[in-house]
Amino acid sequence: MNKDSIYKNIRAQGGRITKVRGEIVQILCKADCLMPQADILACLKKQKMNPNRSTIFRELLFLTKNNILIKNNISGVDCYEIQQDHHHHLVCLNCNSIIKIEVGGHLAKQEKQIAKRNKFDIINHSLEFYGYCRNCQA
Amino acid sequence: MNKDSIYKNIRAQGGRITKVRGEIVQILCKADCLMPQADILACLKKQKMNPNRSTIFRELLFLTKNNILIKNNISGVDCYEIQQDHHHHLVCLNCNSIIKIEVGGHLAKQEKQIAKRNKFDIINHSLEFYGYCRNCQA
């Protein structure tokens, strides 16, 4: 997903491309993985920007409501990433880094069966593997 | 898992069977599914008990450290259940009810592959399906 198509998408929905919003989109496009709000703020500061937490919160809410971002709570902290292909994550229990992975297609089939069997209307799912990343295996 | 074997387990590790602790174990045995601390407190109140939040917090911490409970954060809230067979959950986006489900064994195989491919030491995983339960499909 590139930022220009996202900007277009935002404008189409009546949103404006402001400095903060544009930068958040770019940061998440570049990161290409789940990030907590605190990390996003840290990146903004590197770009010499220092928006209020509530602003970032509302930006992330806005972008999530407009289906540009996906929100996923990891161990109690809300994390966000660009909405695109569905995938899963490896979460390091030591350094909290999050790595994006692809998991084979069995899950989609199983999801249908589970929905039917339990008469449950499944909207989405989250699958995270917790453990220790390459750097933290000591 | 029955409460008596759990009590034995607790005593074996030097823990005492107090009113609050005993009741929490019984509540979770009976519920047989993930419950947030707030719901556990509500159940305790029905039993005419009204322990402090910090007490429940420390009980859940104690029971989790002693491998009697499993802790799982669902949408930002810590939830607990009796440690037994590994399974997954359906989470209702409307009423927040949590339903326990069994998912076929493909995941175990995939987990090994993922660990190897990413040189990631996987300790556990969590798989939750979000959607609408039977009562909330309106």
Next chain:
DNA sequence: ATATTTGCAAACGTTTTGCATAGTG
């Protein structure tokens, strides 16, 4: 008697809201 468990009060981190101001189209 001693170590464990509990209550109370308060800190903490993150998420969320209200209102006034600034900025965008």
Next chain:
DNA sequence: CACTATGCAAAACGTTTGCAAATAT
């Protein structure tokens, strides 16, 4: 101009800790 986006302050919420009192073995 009208509406959107932002900053500030503070509330809300769940989690966590310190210390003193109560309780289980």
